[in-house]
Amino acid sequence: MRMKRVAAVAAATTLALGLAACGGDGDGGSSSSGAKGIVGKAEGQKKLVIGVKADQPGLGLQTGSKYEGFDIEIAKIVAKGLGVEEGNIEWKTTVSANREPFIQQGTVDLVVASYTINDERKQKINFAGPYFIAGQDLLVKADSTLAGPEGLDGKTVCSVTGSTPAKRIQSDYPKAKLQQFDSYSKCLPLLENGQVDAITTDDIILAGYAAQDQYAGKFKVVGKPFSEEPYGIGLKKDDKTGCEKVNDILKAAASDGSYKAAWDATLGKSGKAAPEMDTTKLTNCGSV
Numbered sequence: 121m122r123m124k125r126v127a128a129v130a131a132a133t134t135l136a137l138g139l140a141a142c143g144g145d146g147d148g149g150s151s152s153s154g155a156k157g158i159v160g161k162a163e164g165q166k167k168l169v170i171g172v173k174a175d176q177p178g179l180g181l182q183t184g185s186k187y188e189g190f191d192i193e194i195a196k197i198v199a200k201g202l203g204v205e206e207g208n209i210e211w212k213t214t215v216s217a218n219r220e221p222f223i224q225q226g227t228v229d230l231v232v233a234s235y236t237i238n239d240e241r242k243q244k245i246n247f248a249g250p251y252f253i254a255g256q257d258l259l260v261k262a263d264s265t266l267a268g269p270e271g272l273d274g275k276t277v278c279s280v281t282g283s284t285p286a287k288r289i290q291s292d293y294p295k296a297k298l299q300q301f302d303s304y305s306k307c308l309p310l311l312e313n314g315q316v317d318a319i320t321t322d323d324i325i326l327a328g329y330a331a332q333d334q335y336a337g338k339f340k341v342v343g344k345p346f347s348e349e350p351y352g353i354g355l356k357k358d359d360k361t362g363c364e365k366v367n368d369i370l371k372a373a374a375s376d377g378s379y380k381a382a383w384d385a386t387l388g389k390s391g392k393a394a395p396e397m398d399t400t401k402l403t404n405c406g407s408v
């Protein structure tokens with residue numbers, strides 16, 4: 121009787137261990153070396169699905185089937201560091217509100233999409249980075265006198281559902297009339313025809329819109345950022361190994377010149393010098 125029980129416990133334990141080895145991070149990514157998460161997927165399948173923005177010039181912009189911008193270059197650096205060639209990246213367009221669900225559901229392996237690291241999001245997913253620090257700002261008509269968020273009382277401001285800038289307007293500037301869409305580019309015609317007084321999101325995104333040929337001379341970024349938006353790379357919450365690996369890849373990119381090259385080929389074309397990535401500030405990949 122006793123022997124039987126021990127054997128049964130042993131069998132149950134073996135089964136549990138076996139299941140853990142197969143399941144693990146739950147994304148089916150496990151390689152011959154037994155690695156799981158994005159490291160396992162990259163090793164085993166040599167491909168990755170990466171969520172990016174499609175309508176943010178300089179950062180993540182889709183033209184036909186091609187995606188380009190700083191976030192895209194960062195994603196390529198990360199994929200390469202994981203052993204995945206550029207041609208084996210499947211780009212998936214994300215909007216601000218579906219980034220966490222896409223990661224949680226395994227629709228994407230990684231998200232590189234002007235994605236602010238914060239504690240609320242860390243409840244659901246993990247973040248490597250930051251690889252860039254943006255700040256919330258306002259885009260207004262070139263002749264507007266609006267000088268900052270304090271001036272938004274009673275004014276109409278356009279932003280995006282599920283974004284940190286929209287949330288900050290709701291919490292810190294409740295007298296502003298907030299209009300929300302699923303992506304920032306939908307706000308542009310409204311600013312142009314005067315239906316909204318301002319667009320708010322990260323300065324680096326707004327600068328990209330202001331620089332587009334079709335809006336030349338029409339808009340200006342107010343230029344007084346009122347938050348810190350550290351851009352991270354999102355991945356599954358339990359994929360600590362993957363997160364640490366991505367941080368290692370970012371660290372290497374900061375020292376081998378590939379980070380600077382990514383900037384120079386995209387946002388840096390405006391003449392703005394590449395920022396320094398402070399690699400002492402990379403996340404610890406733990407939970408909050």
Ligand code: GLU
Binds near residue numbers: 235280282283285349
């Ligand atoms: N960085 C902010 C965020 O993650 C705004 C940009 C965006 O919506 O992608 O919410």
